[in-house]
Amino acid sequence: MNENTIKLYDENAYSTEFTARVISCEKIEGENGQYKAVFDRTLFFPEEGGQTPDRGVVYLLSEQDIERLKTAGTSESADAFTQGENDINVLDVQIKSDIIYHYLDKELEEGSTILGKIDFSHRFSNMQQHSGEHIFSGIVNSKFGYDNVGFHLSDSIVTMDYSGQLSPEELADVELQVNRAIYENREIRAYYPSPEELADIDYRSKKELTGAVRIVEVDGYDVCACCAPHVKRTGEIGILKIVGFQNYKGGTRVSILCGKRALEFLSGEHNMIQELAGELSTSGDNIPNIVHKQQEEIATLKRSLSEAGEKLLNIEADKVPEDVRNVCLLADKDSDPNVIRRVVNRLVSEREGYCGIFFGDDESGYRFIIGCPDGLNSNDVLTQLRKSFQVRGGGKPAMVQGSIEGATSDNIMETFGQLG
Ligand SMILES: [Zn+2]
Structure with a gap:
């Protein structure tokens, strides 16, 4: 049965080095080459009270080292022992029933003496x-x-x-x-x-x-x-x-x-x-002002772009001969859905068949709005599209909307051409 570990950090939070005797050291099953060691005393603060543990290293001391430490007292620092491969890293520190467990990447022999050094900047x-x-x-x-x-x-x-x-x-x-x-x-x-x-x-x-x-x-x-x-x-x-x-x-x-x-x-x-x-060519305190102005500008530009898009789409709609029963148009993928809906409504009021607008591209897919006059059901177009493509969406007989994946503009035009 292990004795309670003496908590050296309790007495002095500023100490960085300590010597201790290894009480036990056992291999942890499953963990790749990790060992769990108990010392008679430690400066390593364990994970406790919501706080993560100290980090640091320990060194196995030789008889000579121990003698040297005795004569040098505390004036000789751990640096004298930090040459090379003797470092053993403290990977984790846990406490259970007042016994502190150090998780190490190398084994220590029971009864040996170590010098421990905590990472003080972390502490x-x-x-x-x-x-x-x-x-x-x-x-x-x-x-x-x-x-x-x-x-x-x-x-x-x-x-x-x-x-x-x-x-x-x-x-x-x-x-x-x-x-x-x-x-x-x-x-x-x-x-x-x-x-x-x-x-x-x-x-x-x-x-x-x-x-x-x-x-x-x-x-x-x-x-x-x-x-x-x-x-x-x-x-x-x-x-x-x-x-x-x-x-x-x-x-x-x-x-x-x-x-x-x-x-x-x-x-x-x-x-x-x-x-x-620097990027906005202004002073730091003027950034909110500039950003606010830019946002207003963006909103204005978006409005203009949407208006231009609507004009363009109406010109495309005008180009479709009057005797074409089912109309299908393609539009830019960034089109404003409100604009698309308005143009679909306009087409429905002028035509006798299905009117659809697909906005997107072959690579990333299309979104769509499809409308039709009384007597037809827009869902029938979706049924047709679903035979060959992955279609999401739906709506009322007069208008459906959604998205389609895997279809090219040619596929879409072809499907529309085959509608009754
Ligand atoms: Zn506290």
Whole structure:
């Protein structure tokens, strides 16, 4: 039976290297060459509380390495051991009943000593996001009484699900207050109070907790039970930016970014705006104006194009000799269906047979509107077309519409020629 793993990250969220003894290491069945190792202690934070695990490497230490470490103390860094193929990658970290499992790409011998090194830029980014979340949730809780009922922190998203609805104005106000807390550079303290002390603390918690409760306190803003690493002072969060929100299960899901991630996001948006401004030969703040004007222009052009299309189609209709009973016309695939319908109606009023207009091309297929005078049934044309082609659509006897696949313009003309 394994002992609980000592959580070194509990004591110091900023430590990046540690030595430990390998308690067990077993091959995982099915997983291609992966091993599951337990150490007596670790700095690797496991996947827990909605947060993805730490990344990093471990190195197997030789007797000489261990001796060297003893004399060099902590001054010698893992870099001294990072030469070549001795790196063992930590692919995943999981916790179960207080035992932490490291998923490795190489095997380790039980009883051996390792030196572990966590990817601190990854860890620090998580600390920034997570600490920002605490302040945000603390303010939402004290101001509106809503709880954070779902937290997700991965390499791509940071979301919180609040139990009540927050308006865009309220969210903007919370964002402003969180950033004020960041400027104030308040202390963030993590500690394990005694059961008696805990009884007197008013803290947020996502679930009923058993065992020792770790309290994370952001001076003046939040007290919450939490197991994850946080920054020491709010100033290290740098900035918190809301990047999205939506109604979610009767409450609000808020997406945020903190620190470097927020900077990278805002830089990306800024670069995009600069690029657009260049393309539109304007300044960034004038883009909405220009886009609005362009949309109006597009609408006007579409109207003109539709009018020209209608004129052209009417000229085509005029060209069909009066004694032709069933009329079939072809039109451009971008034709306005309203125009098509008007011209079909006009033809029906002048002719005695079926009148159809097919708009599209041989490659991508055709859409169609077919009409006929009283006494005929447009659905009969569809029946005829369905004998050879895949036809979707339908309608009333006076008019049907739909689409046809696999037919060329010649096929369509031929079918129309054969109608009674
Ligand atoms: Zn936390």
